[in-house]
Amino acid sequence: MNYSQQTINELKRKAIQVRSNILEMIPPGKVGHLGGSSSIADVMAALYFHTMKVNGNDPKNPLRDRLIMSKGHAVLVQYACLVELGYFPREELSKVKTFNGMLQGHPDMDRTPGIEAVTGSLGQGLSVSLGLALGLRLDHSSSRVYTILGDGELAEGQVWEAVMAAPDFKVNNLTAIVDWNGVQATSTTKEIFPIENLEEKWKAFGWNVLVIDGHDMVQILDALDRAKTYTEGPSVILAHTVKGKCFPFAEGKAKYHNASMTEEEYQTAWSCIEKMKREVEA
């Protein structure tokens, strides 16, 4: 499909803003999931600011699309999107993971407007999404359900129970997205628990599989649109990404899965943001 340069640039700006919001939440000394939040930031920007029907002023609107962060530890990127849409005040960003804040360490639907389920215990989000998709279908709703999975998370057996089940029920209002960054909590997925032939695996279970560069906005939008128009069953987007994307000191490193940055790294990160802003305007 064709997307105007204006749309693409606007979404690139949004993705930069999302990453800058992530930085705002984890100043030096504060631990946070930088790596897995920034790897999926471009996809999240496309979802929240282009593809999904959502309204920050009406978070419970029954017609909204739903996003379930199955890799709940990367919720910082979701907060970074939700705040831009006005789901909660900007001051909350600095209070993330504090006793009086609205933003918990993992997604909490009771505390945070815009969070659709409780996740954090890995492997459950796709099943929850399937249930949501089935429920919406019973109501003849046009709403869609999006699920973000980590590639390390795919080691959880329950993910494959849901992968098996969803095509059986022919849910075409469900899109799963795998943040295929190749790095998990303590090392690469190759070293910890390699899951080969990912594309073939999902295909074999009956999914419509789309493999993309998860940092290429055109490819992201195109895949999301293709998933939307596929009517035979669920779609999965396997998004090749880079853990810690846009922050060179963190790129591809397990260390920044959940870490705090040094003062120097933090300054570098901000200069990366500034550089990206200049590039997108140029």
Next chain:
Amino acid sequence: MRTSDSLRKTYGETLVELGKDNKDIVMLEADLGNSTMSSLFGNAYPERYFQMGIAEQNMASVAAGLALAGKVPFINSFAVFATGRAYDQIRSSVAIANLNVKICGSSAGLSDYGDGKTHQSIDDIALMQVLPHMTVLSPCDAVESEMMTKAMVNEKGPMYLRINRNDLKIVTDPQAEYHIGKMTEMVQGNDVVVFATGIMVQQSMEAAKLLEKENISVRVVNVSTIKPLDVEALQMYCEGVKAVVTAEEHSVIGGLGSAICSALSQKRLPIGIVGIEDTFGTSAENYSILLKHFGLEAEDVAKKVRSVLSVR
């Protein structure tokens, strides 16, 4: 309308009846539908019946999603699998989120006598009652099974229903009003109070009769809501008695006995617990053999009453 003394058949039939008007009720099954009797709902409303295959973890989280979409999902399996196999899914997807998911643990306790220890649940009450937000229900007969199933649909929040596989003698008054949390005095008495649940209600009522002959007056109370426990009613039924006995077809650890001991910890009353002594079940050719072997007969309750009365 109840057609038999089967708790599970009554459960299934009640949901078919309720499902006629309430289109939000949906059922999920993990291939044990002819035992749990969820199949009755599946035959009546196939579009609202989700056969999930033998995948209880997925089933529990899918139910959470259905609840998020405003449905009233019932998940069905044997009690061991419904609670134990899907424990973290119930904890994380359902209980933390306080979702309106109803869990039916069928063939609970030793009631699936032939299948042995892997299929007999001695720990399901413990697993469910420790979860914040969770309601734990344990009917003593088919009348209660019907009343509870209706109440589960009418009241919001995660709930666990523990159902015996075998037909049980009707001891509940079908005309009596029911609400979740209700405790019912089944036999009046004033020396010892026995708080019983499930099949142990009828066993305790029989024990009261045995003890009457020995001039021991026993009050029997059916505690069919194990959580939330009506502590006020519990204390009221303890008024004037010399000792307390609890009775359940479950491990003596973490079940009704544990809950009552905590609730009455400030009372200076001896308490005896009748239950399965920290061990797994076993296969047998009938249910009675197991009730006898694990000390869950009327005489075992009577023995415990005599023993707590001798405590000074």
